[in-house]
Amino acid sequence: MKIVILGIGNTILSDEGVGVHAAEALRAAYALPEDVEVIDGGTAGMELLDPLAGVDLLLVLDAVKAKRAPGTVVCLTGREVPVFFRSKLSPHQVSICDVLASLEFAGDPPKDLVLIGCEPLSLELGTELTPTVAEKVPEMVATAVAQLAARGIHLSPRQATA
Numbered sequence: 001m002k003i004v005i006l007g008i009g010n011t012i013l014s015d016e017g018v019g020v021h022a023a024e025a026l027r028a029a030y031a032l033p034e035d036v037e038v039i040d041g042g043t044a045g046m047e048l049l050d051p052l053a054g055v056d057l058l059l060v061l062d063a064v065k066a067k068r069a070p071g072t073v074v075c076l077t078g079r080e081v082p083v084f085f086r087s088k089l090s091p092h093q094v095s096i097c098d099v100l101a102s103l104e105f106a107g108d109p110p111k112d113l114v115l116i117g118c119e120p121l122s123l124e125l126g127t128e129l130t131p132t133v134a135e136k137v138p139e140m141v142a143t144a145v146a147q148l149a150a151r152g153i154h155l156s157p158r159q160a161t162a
Contacts, residue, residue, distance in 0.1 A: 001035050001056040003153060004110075005144065006048070008041040008062045008096060015070075015120030015133040019062035022116070022140040026061075029141060030155040036148075041096075048099050057151060058110035059144055060096070063133075064117030071132040072119040073139050075147065081115045112151065116143050 007023025010016045020040055027038045041048055052058060060081070066074050081100075103109040118140055121130045129137070145155055 001153075002054060003036045003057045003059070003148070004052060004055050005036065005038045005059045005061065006041045006052070007038070008043070008060060010043050012125060012127055014122045014124055014126040014128065015118070015130055016063050016123050017127075018118045018120065018129055018133050018137065018140070019060070021129060021134075022061040022118075022137050022144070025137050026141045026144055029158060030145070031158050032155065033153070036153065036155075045096075046099060046102070048096075049102060052099060052103060052110065053106070053108045055110045057112040057114070057148075057153075059114045059116065059147060061140055061144065062096075062115065062117045063120045063123075064115070066117065066119055068119045070119050070121035070130075071136050073136055073143060074115075074117050074119070075143055076115045076117075077147075078113055081113045114144075114147050116140050116147070 005023055005026060007020040009019040011020050020042060023038050023040060039051055064074055118133055118136045121132045148155060
């Protein structure tokens with residue numbers, strides 16, 4: 001199996017970067033099997049075509065505008081994900097939608113697709129997450145770990161070093 005965990009977002013627009021922060025937190029907290037790759041997608045677009053081609057599971061971590069309270073974590077799967085990306089939060093989401101559409105057109109879409117997102121509080125210029133969103137990063141990571149486990153992919157926590 002080929003599994004990609006993709007953290008996307010603009011890390012200089014405060015909460016817009018939550019997906020990248022969550023992906024890094026997951027990579028730091030868990031030892032990943034060889035078939036699981038974490039990619040910092042930042043604001044990348046079509047350059048993600050090759051790394052995402054032929055993926056069995058694509059798990060996307062991102063900021064999402066779901067018209068919920070700031071800090072709300074949402075989890076969508078399958079066909080819900082591309083439809084959700086049609087409502088634009090920022091320019092990179094158009095690219096993700098285009099990447100998914102291009103993979104579909106090429107006959108090489110992800111076999112399974114999961115989006116774990118957090119409703120942002122601020123999209124203002126700044127490199128730090130707001131406290132409201134920062135405190136939800138562990139929930140996003142736990143949701144990702146649970147989604148992987150539900151698909152038979154079990155991650156081992158890294159040992160703390162003294």
